[in-house]
Amino acid sequence: MRKPFVAGNWKMNTDSHTSINLAKAVAAGSSEVAGRVHIAVIPPFVYIPAVVKAVSTARIAVGAQDIYYEHNGAFTGEISSSMLKDIGCTYALCGHSERRHVIGETDELVNKKVTASIGGGLLPILCVGELLAERKANQTSQVVNRQIKNGLAGLSVEKISAVTIAYEPVWAIGTGLTATPQQAQDVQALIRKLLGEMYGTQLAEDVRILYGGSAKPSNAADLMCQQDVDGLLVGGASLNADDFVAIIQAAI
Numbered sequence: 001m002r003k004p005f006v007a008g009n010w011k012m013n014t015d016s017h018t019s020i021n022l023a024k025a026v027a028a029g030s031s032e033v034a035g036r037v038h039i040a041v042i043p044p045f046v047y048i049p050a051v052v053k054a055v056s057t058a059r060i061a062v063g064a065q066d067i068y069y070e071h072n073g074a075f076t077g078e079i080s081s082s083m084l085k086d087i088g089c090t091y092a093l094c095g096h097s098e099r100r101h102v103i104g105e106t107d108e109l110v111n112k113k114v115t116a117s118i119g120g121g122l123l124p125i126l127c128v129g130e131l132l133a134e135r136k137a138n139q140t141s142q143v144v145n146r147q148i149k150n151g152l153a154g155l156s157v158e159k160i161s162a163v164t165i166a167y168e169p170v171w172a173i174g175t176g177l178t179a180t181p182q183q184a185q186d187v188q189a190l191i192r193k194l195l196g197e198m199y200g201t202q203l204a205e206d207v208r209i210l211y212g213g214s215a216k217p218s219n220a221a222d223l224m225c226q227q228d229v230d231g232l233l234v235g236g237a238s239l240n241a242d243d244f245v246a247i248i249q250a251a252i
């Protein structure tokens with residue numbers, strides 16, 4: 001049985017006070033269900049140490065929104081997985097759509113980040129998803145297959161078990177447009193099938209596949225009751241503790 005997983009990506013939001021308050025409110029609100037659902041908050045880099053401290057007595061993991069693929073050296077401005085592990089991170093987003101489409105990250109760069117996350121002791125959350133034009137052109141499965149194959153290239157079966165996949169259709173992120181539960185299920189079943197072809201059925205059954213894209217309290221339960229939707233990666237709604245806690249509660 002895959003345990004549900006709900007992660008909140010705070011993006012470039014919060015400040016030193018609101019990040020701590022939000023983390024503490026999520027910890028307090030989710031304490032009764034925290035044993036039955038994996039929970040992660042993913043703040044901006046600079047607030048990670050304070051958030052780690054704020055949730056230290058709760059069963060809430062902390063993640064990073066990005067990493068650089070080298071572990072140390074002359075890479076001004078970059079932050080490595082081993083540094084993030086050192087300050088208490090557990091997860092790292094790799095290939096979030098805003099990094100692919102705003103910053104210009106390629107599949108090859110995302111693959112280096114997934115590989116380096118595991119090498120540095122973090123659990124990568126590999127984000128994949130099609131643009132609206134790609135969906136309209138019936139290219140969703142082609143795009144997602146390419147992103148998965150390239151994103152996981154060169155990783156052994158043992159390493160793949162550290163990976164969580166997040167299917168996040170780009171047209172649904174931050175737009176208020178959510179994929180229907182059936183649309184999410186259809187793509188996520190395809191992803192699990194592909195993982196089965198690549199790594200075997202058992203591993204494919206164990207890998208968690210999250211949905212992300214305008215998830216909120218009103219649609220969370222319907223999305224997560226789909227067979228291949230093992231949880232949610234939540235952006236906007238994770239900035240409101242009541243909404244995020246309601247989404248966490250909808251996972252069980």
Ligand code: PEP
Binds near residue numbers: 214237
């Ligand atoms: C995200 O940032 O991964 C995301 C899914 O954002 P939103 O929930 O705001 O669409």
